[in-house]
Amino acid sequence: MSGSVHEATVIGINSLAREVVEWVLRTDPPEPLRFRPGQFISLRIGEDADGAAILRSYSIASSPGQPELSLILKLVDGGAASSWFRKLALGDRVRFTGPMGFFGLDLEHAGDVVLGATGVGITPVLPMIDELLARPNEHGRVRLYWGNRSPEDLFWQEELAARVRAHQRLEVRTYVTAEAPGWSGLRGRITPAVLADLGELSRPVFYLVGNGAMIRELKGELVSRGVDRKRQIRNEAFFE
Template identity: 25%
Template sequence: MDQMAEPRMAHPLVPRVAHVRRRWRDGPDVWTLEIEDGAGSGFMPGQFNMLTVFGVGEVPISLSGDPADGNRIRHTVRAVGPVTRALARLRPGDPLGLRGPFGTGWPTDALDGRDVVIVAGGLGLAPLRPAILQLLARRDRIGRLTLVYGARSPDQILFARQQDRWGRRSDIEVAVTVDHATSPWRGYVGVVTTLIPRAVSDPANTVALVCGPEIMMRFAAAALTDAGLPETAIHLSMERNMKCAVGLCGHCQFGADFLCRDGPVFRLDRIARRLALREI
């Protein structure tokens, strides 16, 4: 731990050095890193960090841990590219570079008295996990809380043990569905949108937080709208290529918005028109 040895750099493009504390597998090709971030100053659920493997590269990864754990942060990555594969290979004690947190978070502070439906698909549960933990920590402030989660198949369910534990609680309803299943699976099979109507009981007083592949979010947004939620009550976390995370490199543009600065969490009414456009 010697990131304090250097004078603190105001330079937004220079990472600080942090170290992996623990690492475990959370699904096929999916790994969670617990990182000791001495210089961390907390984060909002939904925000992301830029993670550097020295000599390999840098990627944006959402924070998946409990926002109450200040300096011990978690990131959940799917090892699909050179940098994420290198991240997944890091061992306890290994150094990595960290910049952030960046971006807008879920509006968890504006949910008092509201019913909350969390719709997550695949790895999209990772940036929603901090929001769920925060809401459970102050459960009495909100109304009905439902998690609707879709995955490709039972073995791909993210945070499966934690979802089981949540499912046994009485203060959060958990509905998990998979696209395909073979025998031992006793849960739901079918696309995640089919579970949405049951999760909404008071549409005028419900807020939805949605994260997953863009196409799944499009259909989820439509199902939520069909269930009676106004666009202003639906929040989505978008994904685009990102290099700088501070609005300078131009990569993450989504229409006039820079995802890194104006997102990744957007209210549906702001982006509905763009969401319907191809290749934007």
């Protein structure tokens, strides 16, 4: 699915965690962009030596119907888009194509929903959780496994905690892999954690997003344990 071209103004720049920054865009004309949680937009961030466009994709981190569009980036040292974003200032204009992509929630779930995200792969997940929690006819659990290197990478802690308080069926499990003296939460990678909990789940559908290596590994392990690749696993790799 190829989206249409939009222009927008940068109206907010918020530092959320270590090298994680949110850019808030207001699209022209001011009616909100129509999209489904999980979809992404594509930005032209420059041209290569042959004049070909350099494009980068970003999942939409805000929910449909909001007046503003949020993008959240993990800035990568020396990355072309990361350098381009660092120079963006309030009031600057950006052009993007979208919304695009098929990484979205199934129209209904008969059982549990498992969201497995690494790092900034969480960006489409919060809007997806909001869509799930707003569905009156679904009662299965919604369980998020979020893997990060360090506590310094974490953001959206209050947003997630507020949803957990308000919805009994939502569980959030945040994992950290690095040695972190002040961290008393869960440790390790999400792949073994998801696999260890498989037996607790009822007719789960898995949504995996972020690091391509995590997705490949977890998907392979799930399939080898009898999870149906087509009917029960959806994924979106941000990078390899």
